[in-house]
Amino acid sequence: MRERVLIEGAYVLCDGGMIEAVGSMAELPALDGDIEEFDGRGLCAIPGLVDCHTHPAFGGDRVEEFSRRAAGASYEELHAAGLGILSTVGATRAAGEAGIAEAVLRHRDWMLRAGTTTFEGKSGYGLDRETELASLRAIAAAGGIPTFLGAHATPPKFADADAYLDFILADVLPDAAQLAEAADVFLERGAFDATQARRYLEACRSHGLELRLHGDQFTEAGAIPLAIELGARSVDHLEATGPEGVAALAESDVTGVLLPASALFLARPMPPARALADAGAAIAIATDFNPGSAFCESLPLVCSLAATQLKLSPAEALAACTVNAAHVLGRGDTLGRLAPGYVADVTLLDAPDWRYLAYHLGGDIVAAVVKDGNVAFSRSAY
């Protein structure tokens, strides 16, 4: 994660949405044909950021819950007031397909403005057939990579989590598997236990989906061993992971996805990032963008949190939200690097040093974003 090459006065030559060459302007070859130039002098080019864990398909917000929690309300008080995840499920169902599509596009644009050129997006605020499928369609339509989080929570109309899984696996999974690339489960006390998570993930795998898990957010409940056994791409959160989990993950091919904005938002402990990195685990960082526990689409802020709270160097943080995040999404060969043969996704920072990505806490640092070889955002043309 510490490898990188820094080129002063660089060019990135793109063709048909792909990077053809990268080098120093002094060595730029003579070019024929119709060349369109974007002048990035004074800016730093980094790979377009890759957000490998977001929940962008929701209606409404949770600002009332956030405000009450800040003022000291307990979980029980919030629940009694009808707040929490099920309030978002209600608002998402009420938004309908058009409302969900509009929300995902708005959130996609927020991410783009923060330098993110590729995002994974999870369903999971529908928990019914219609809204889960609408969420996956909306994410794909916005250019995101859809993940089927059918096992996010159990809606009240079901007797228990097993009864809900009966429904979601029989009535939703077959169609969801046509829309999504991966499946995800919230393995946590009060959500789904390891047995239920295994049942859900094995069914999803049999439908051709890659596997991911929310694990060890509040308690260690077997997510890491299950992720390793099933060959999941990632296990995400890990705030509660202890030394055994760190060691197991380090010996595996499963990537640990760390979500420090979520830990900050909930004032929870940070995941053991330094221990994971030092043990040799593959780690990625992501926003966890969602209305309840991380209303944050900014990977630059996550990089600042990685450097200050997770004790990752800026270089490690950058790798964790570019090439490593691309690997989690099965796109390590095409996304996350500025190199020939990679997609021409470039984020341009308004800073004298690329490490301002982490250093400039909360700064307005993204000057422009190139996606698929085209300028998708430019601050000067805001």
Place this chain on the structure above:
Amino acid sequence: MRERVLIEGAYVLCDGGMIEAVGSMAELPALDGDIEEFDGRGLCAIPGLVDCHTHPAFGGDRVEEFSRRAAGASYEELHAAGLGILSTVGATRAAGEAGIAEAVLRHRDWMLRAGTTTFEGKSGYGLDRETELASLRAIAAAGGIPTFLGAHATPPKFADADAYLDFILADVLPDAAQLAEAADVFLERGAFDATQARRYLEACRSHGLELRLHGDQFTEAGAIPLAIELGARSVDHLEATGPEGVAALAESDVTGVLLPASALFLARPMPPARALADAGAAIAIATDFNPGSAFCESLPLVCSLAATQLKLSPAEALAACTVNAAHVLGRGDTLGRLAPGYVADVTLLDAPDWRYLAYHLGGDIVAAVVKDGNVAFSRSAY
């Protein structure tokens, strides 16, 4: 701090840079003359934010130090590498008067873009006559409120802190007092002790300056009792303040200025904000913008940290960086409120609810800023 009035579909009528009236559009009186309208439909208007603690007058940056610290370097290693505050002193002196002026303007524009219409700015990276005075002039020229932080650190050429104070009080204070409104001192182990702080502050007071203190950042070294005894406007930081300090501050007229971005940046404990507020202390929040320990100009991010880390409600956070911060700067009667007779400083948020100021962590939330009745920043005309 919880009092506020929310008006849906509101107008703010300004005249000559002052607010003349505030109310509902439905009750807007007929207006004569040459009216210029700024359409804020869909946005939330809050008072222009007031940052009462910043260090904007510096050259260079500390990104190398930040990166090494993130990767695990110790204080001793950083010091041995020539990093730390004295590296900024060197870079600030090298920048010269023009370079300092340019830096302060750049930082002022960053703050404005983040919704800050009034900022206090401290000297303290010169520590010589020429650079301290140049810093104060640069802050005033950029529209800031200058504070003379002559006692920030002791430059190596002096035998000790007392010898440095001999110099700064005799050779710099008389002219600095013509430029600054207040004086500030870094009362901390390794910087200035309570006896030295008292000497500095009493001398500054005799030159007509208001008093402020950096206190209890790492250790309790007598800052709160001294602040109360001397009638200081504020004591700032308070990360290390214990119950006695909380009680003493609550019984006094001194405002506690909390700087959660600094605590985050250094991965230090947060100040006891909830205890202070519950005990009845006056509290403000500020960025502490500086290159070493809080490279963050964003009061919206500080509001998010206030809600998530300090357990202040969004309403308390908003009061803490508007009317309370204005009070610290001696401008509680003219700044920090949207009310007749106040300066027409208005920050417009791109959000469906003003509490997104704290809720939308790291979001690009400031759509426009009106200062002295004029549009000073508008995202649509970036």
